[in-house]
Amino acid sequence: MIALSEIVQKLNLEVVGSAENLDRRVVAGYASDLLSCAMNRAKKDYVWVTLQSHANVVAVASLLDLAAVIITEGNRPDDETIARAESEGVCLLLTPKTTFSVVGELAALGVRGEAQQP
Amino acid sequence: MKLRDIIRVVEGKVLTEGVNLDMEISCAAGADLMSDVLAFAKPNALLLTGLVNPQVVRTAEMADIAAIVFVRGKMPGPETIALAKEKGIPLIAAPYTMFEMCGRLYEAGMASCDLDTKQE
Amino acid sequence: MSQVPQITRIQELIYELPIERVMTKNVITVSPDTTMSELKEILRINRISGTPVVEGGRLVGIISIEDLIKALEKGDIHAPVRERMSTRIITVQANESVVEAVKKFAQYKVGRLPVVNEHGDLVGILTGGDITRGLLEAIGLDYHAEEISRYRARHIFEDIVSDQTGLILRYHIKPRDFTGGGSASSKIKRALDRLGAPPLIQRRVAIAAYEAEMNLIIHTDNGGELIAEIQPEVIRIVATDNGPGIADIEQAMQPGFSTAPNWIRELGFGAGMGLANIKKCSDSMKLESQVGVGTRLEIVIRIQPVMSSGNATRPSEGQEKQETS
Numbered sequence: 001m002i003a004l005s006e007i008v009q010k011l012n013l014e015v016v017g018s019a020e021n022l023d024r025r026v027v028a029g030y031a032s033d034l035l036s037c038a039m040n041r042a043k044k045d046y047v048w049v050t051l052q053s054h055a056n057v058v059a060v061a062s063l064l065d066l067a068a069v070i071i072t073e074g075n076r077p078d079d080e081t082i083a084r085a086e087s088e089g090v091c092l093l094l095t096p097k098t099t100f101s102v103v104g105e106l107a108a109l110g111v112r113g114e115a116q117q118p
Numbered sequence: 119m120k121l122r123d124i125i126r127v128v129e130g131k132v133l134t135e136g137v138n139l140d141m142e143i144s145c146a147a148g149a150d151l152m153s154d155v156l157a158f159a160k161p162n163a164l165l166l167t168g169l170v171n172p173q174v175v176r177t178a179e180m181a182d183i184a185a186i187v188f189v190r191g192k193m194p195g196p197e198t199i200a201l202a203k204e205k206g207i208p209l210i211a212a213p214y215t216m217f218e219m220c221g222r223l224y225e226a227g228m229a230s231c232d233l234d235t236k237q238e
Numbered sequence: 239m240s241q242v243p244q245i246t247r248i249q250e251l252i253y254e255l256p257i258e259r260v261m262t263k264n265v266i267t268v269s270p271d272t273t274m275s276e277l278k279e280i281l282r283i284n285r286i287s288g289t290p291v292v293e294g295g296r297l298v299g300i301i302s303i304e305d306l307i308k309a310l311e312k313g314d315i316h317a318p319v320r321e322r323m324s325t326r327i328i329t330v331q332a333n334e335s336v337v338e339a340v341k342k343f344a345q346y347k348v349g350r351l352p353v354v355n356e357h358g359d360l361v362g363i364l365t366g367g368d369i370t371r372g373l374l375e376a377i378g379l380d381y382h383a384e385e386i387s388r389y390r391a392r393h394i395f396e397d398i399v400s401d402q403t404g405l406i407l408r409y410h411i412k413p414r415d416f417t418g419g420g421s422a423s424s425k426i427k428r429a430l431d432r433l434g435a436p437p438l439i440q441r442r443v444a445i446a447a448y449e450a451e452m453n454l455i456i457h458t459d460n461g462g463e464l465i466a467e468i469q470p471e472v473i474r475i476v477a478t479d480n481g482p483g484i485a486d487i488e489q490a491m492q493p494g495f496s497t498a499p500n501w502i503r504e505l506g507f508g509a510g511m512g513l514a515n516i517k518k519c520s521d522s523m524k525l526e527s528q529v530g531v532g533t534r535l536e537i538v539i540r541i542q543p544v545m546s547s548g549n550a551t552r553p554s555e556g557q558e559k560q561e562t563s
Contacts, residue, residue: 031217032168033150036504041215049217051154052509054494073154075494098158098232099148100166103217104224113217152452153511156445157518161437169506173452176420180427180444182437197417205424 001025002109004067007047008093011105013070016077017058017085017092024091026067029111031103035060042066047111049099053077055084062088072099119143119228121185121208124164127226128187128219130212133199137208143184145231146223148216152177159183163231166216166223170194175201175209183207189216251376257339258332260372261353261362267292268301270320274309277301277319290352290360291323297352297360299323329354332361336372339364391432395470405433405468411454411477413461416505423448426466426475433468439541443473446519446537449512450477453535456502458482475537484527491517491525 005022008015015022030042031049035056042048044065050057053075061069068091071077077085077092085092095102103113122139124146125132132139141162148166149155152173155165159181166187167174175198178186185208188194193211194202202209212219224230267290268277281287281303288302301323309315309322329352330339339351343366353362395403407429409422427444435443447466454462454477462479484490491513498508517523520537527533 029217029221030215031148031220033154033509034168034504034506037150037168051149051151073158078494098230099216100146100220100224100228101230101232103148103220104228104230106217107221107225111221113215113219113221150506151509151511152506153449153509153515156449157511157515161441167506171505172417173419173506176424176448179424180420180441180448182441 001027002111004047004091007068007106007109007111010109011070011093011095011097011102013093013095015091015093016082018089019091020089021067021091024067026111029103029106029113031099031113033099039064041114043114047106049102049106051075051099053081055081057081058085058088058090058092061085061090061092067091068093070095070102072097072102119223119226121164123226124185124187124223124228125210127222127228128210128212128214130187130210133194133209133211134202134207137185141184141208143228145229146220147231148189148220155183156181158231160231164223164228166219168192168216170198172198172201174198175205175207178207179205185210187212187219189214189219248373248377251373252337252340253335255336255372255376256333257330257336257353257364258362259376260336260368261332261364262368263362265290265352265360265363267360268319269293270298270318270323272319273316274306274319274322275315278306278315281306288350290363291319292360295359297327297329297354297358299325300327300350300352302349327352330364331356336369339369388432388434392434394433403469405429407466407468409451409464411451411458411461411464413455413458415455415461416502419452419455420448422464423451429466430468430473435473435541439473439539442519443475443539446516446539447475449516450475450535450537452507453477453512454479456498456508458533471541473539473541475539477535478532480532481530483529483531483533484525485529487525487527 004024004026026047027045029047032038033050033052038048038060042064045067047068048066049070051073053071057069058081070093072095074096121141121143143164144160144162146164147158150168155177161182162184164185165183166189168189170188170192174186187210191213266284270291270293290297291299291301301319305322328342328346328348332353332355342351351364352360353364355361407426423444426447427440430440430443451464458479459481465476467474489495493514494510496508496510502508516537521540522538524536
């Protein structure tokens with residue numbers, strides 16, 4: 001299992017929100033822009049990749065105890081959302097890259113999605 | 119990458135008959151927000167999405183997206199399939215999560231529809 | 239790109255076209271008692287290279303120019319056809335598709351196939367040339383119909399002269415019609431294709447119109463109207479509705495700001511990116527609104543002359559954009 005700090009470094013991510021848990025281990029990844037899907041599928045210690053940057057993202061991450069949320073395509077949460085992430089211990093990582101690229105790079109680092117059988 | 123190879127990598131099933139499997143796909147993107155798709159999509163792109171409503175096909179039509187892959191075994195309804203057939207846009211159902219499929223395709227050499235090419 | 243549908247169309251036609259559509263119907267036949275010498279004249283006069291042999295209405299063999307040459311070589315020119323014909327008769331059914339004939343030509347290496355009906359009566363004859371001609375005609379018909387309507391559409395602005403000619407497409411958009419959403423934009427895109435607009439312009443107009451159409455579906459009380467005004471050099475899209483109106487336009491324009499309900503967000507819309515998208519696709523846009531009265535969105539996209547590509551560059555992002563305040 002890879003440490004969050006290594007992901008931050010290898011993918012050159014900008015850390016906003018809470019930076020206290022960068023030594024946390026990431027168990028798997030989940031990608032979706034739909035909050036309800038993330039609520040259903042992402043689990044504790046997952047990294048969630050999305051382009052959504054509004055305050056509800058922080059709420060979902062906090063509720064599920066995600067390792068971090070990677071916000072793609074240069075989307076930037078507003079100050080209020082960042083403040084909320086800080087107070088709730090949610091790590092937000094920002095990148096100009098697309099979801100597809102970020103997930104590809106994560107997969108290359110050994111982070112896998114949970115494979116679902118049909 | 120050819121559509122045929124993509125289907126193999128994601129272990130997908132084609133939902134619309136008469137698909138040209140040798141069609142060349144220029145790049146891929148995973149997204150569930152249609153406005154985002156409209157913003158980044160390049161002609162001949164592949165869209166990976168968790169949405170199965172008819173608007174996904176409409177969005178693909180407007181943005182000249184070549185094919186759509188539905189993640190996690192989600193099956194579109196007859197309306198979505200009918201519209202896709204009418205517009206000649208192949209639909210593919212695949213069993214894995216968007217995360218898993220982006221990872222697999224990336225490792226297979228699929229390019230990302232990057233942002234610097236928006237509206238080119 | 240344009241080659242792909244054509245190939246598909248030929249493939250389709252091979253399966254779709256029945257043999258009776260492409261076969262030669264007036265079959266010239268000979269009897270088994272016809273001499274090879276008489277056959278030579280029949281082939282020469284009719285400019286054919288072979289014919290079925292019929293006895294008492296029944297197909298008994300097939301004779302070709304190759305059989306005639308062999309007979310000539312052997313000095314057997316006065317022999318009856320019966321002695322020189324091939325009795326291995328491979329036929330096809332008139333109602334089968336052309337693909338069946340293609341398979342038999344490849345399998346048996348014959349030059350012609352007699353065509354029979356369901357009772358086994360000879361009704362026609364088929365050669366490779368007949369198939370080629372039939373396919374070309376069928377494609378030609380498709381192609382011509384399409385070309386003619388395209389040609390007419392493309393020249394509409396040249397045919398109809400005025401100081402300012404425009405084509406107006408008007409669509410009524412129903413509120414909450416999520417399933418049908420986008421059909422107006424789809425028709426606008428198709429119209430532009432017919433009119434010969436460059437693909438990039440089609441795409442920009444389609445995206446902007448689609449976002450505007452979805453806004454009418456998602457946000458209005460009673461739906462609204464989507465109008466595309468197409469002129470030779472400019473396309474104007476106007477979306478109007480009678481409420482509820484936008485309270486703070488500046489806020490509405492900000493990427494990420496949205497008042498869309500959750501059900502719309504879960505369908506992949508209402509993430510607050512629509513107006514930003516429209517702005518990016520347009521050369522100028524104007525948004526006016528009054529709460530309780532309605533909203534009017536006007537989008538302008540200029541068609542750059544294709545021929546003089548030297549100065550046909552688009553204004554870069556942000557330039558020539560009309561902002562609303």
